[in-house]
Amino acid sequence: MRRGLDHVVHLVRDLDAAGEIYDLLGFTVGARNRHPWGTENRIIQTPGFFIELLQIVEPEKIPAAEGSAFSFGAFNQDFLARLGEGLSMLVLEGSDATHEKAAFDADGFGGFDIFDFGRKARRPDGQEVDVGFRLAFARDPASPDFGAFTCTQLNPENFWSPDLQRHSNQVTGVAGVVLVADAPAEHQAFLETFSGCSVQRALDAWYVAQTPRGSIDVMSREMFTERYGVPAPGGPGLRLAAIRFSTPGAPELRRSLAARRMVEEAIDGIVVVPQRAALGATLVFELTPA
Structure with missing residues (x-):
């Protein structure tokens, strides 16, 4: 089954400071929420997709990863210690976690228990x-x-809020996410299993999966920098490098952010907020018709 983009985890050291940055970018930012394993988050919603701003607030409560139990908290704690703030996790929309786990396990990309929780x-x-x-x-x-991971909402009527999806930057939704890797083709099999979508070659160093909600682009680090004018995150294998948004308000947003020195040089039709201005994340706003 094809899986659309559900959310991205943006790991930060200071949740309130991150909320202020996203507010400056024209987003409506939700209130703090607490997880029982030592993390807190704030949510930025668009229709069917959200950014999860995540902070580790009680490291002593973070459970260790043991056996087949994946520890969300431990993964992000380790990411922050080694790599600093940034985009740490990509989440796709789930519908049947048992089926999804079985598919991941069968193709050699799983091995973890299903995890249920509420807050x-x-x-x-x-x-x-x-x-x-x-x-x-x-x-x-x-x-x-x-x-x-995939995420199946158990109480979607309590989670999604039209009021939280109204943003002064006029963002209407997610256009996609961008991953980087030294050899994008080597990750095609994983991405096809994870997304349930065909991953097609656009160029030698650029592959694309069109999901039911937004695209997953994976490109070389050199191509990412050439396209967006900013450095790509380093490291082995895949890294989540950027989130792309659609908005008819891109020109006004560019002028506002340029005055605050929060954008890179002009790139035709898009506004790029670099890692240095957005706590390790690259955020791309693409002009769409009103």
């Missing part, structure tokens, strides 16, 4: 509600710094 969430009107999630983890053995 409290606060609506924009202040009402506290229950949300729940069921996760199936995948891994590319050649990519230790790339987290991947």
Whole structure:
């Protein structure tokens, strides 16, 4: 089954500071939420997709990864210690975690238990509600710094909020994510299993999977820098490098961010917020018709 983009984890050291940056970028940022394993998050929603700003607040509560149990907290704690702030995990929309785990296991990209959890969430009107999630983890053995899982919403009516999807930057949705690797073709099999989508070669160093919600582009680091004008994250295997958004308000956003020195040189039709301005993430805003 083809799986659309669900969310991206943006790992930060200071959740409130990260919220201020995303507010400057014109996003509506949700309230703090607490996980029982020592992390807290804030959510930035677009229709069907969100950014999870994540901070490790109680490291003593982070469970170790043991056997077939994947530790979300431990993965991000290790990522932060070794690599610093940035985009740590890509999450696709799940529908049947048992089936997804079986597919990942069969192709050699799984081996982890399904993980169910719930937490409290606060609506924009202040009402506290229950949300729940069921996760199936995948891994590319050649990519230790790339987290991947599917997420099935157990209480979607309590999670998604039209009020949180209204942004002053006029973002209408996610256009895609960009991964980088030294040899993109070597990760084609993993990405096809993970996404359930065909991964097609666009150029020698650029492969694309069109999902039901946004594209997954994987390109060489050199091509990423040539296309977006900013450095690509390093390391072995895949790294999550950028999130792409659609907005008719790109020209106004460029002017606003240029005054704050939060954008790179002009690239026709897009606004690029580099890692140095967005806590290790590259954020791309692409002009779309109003």
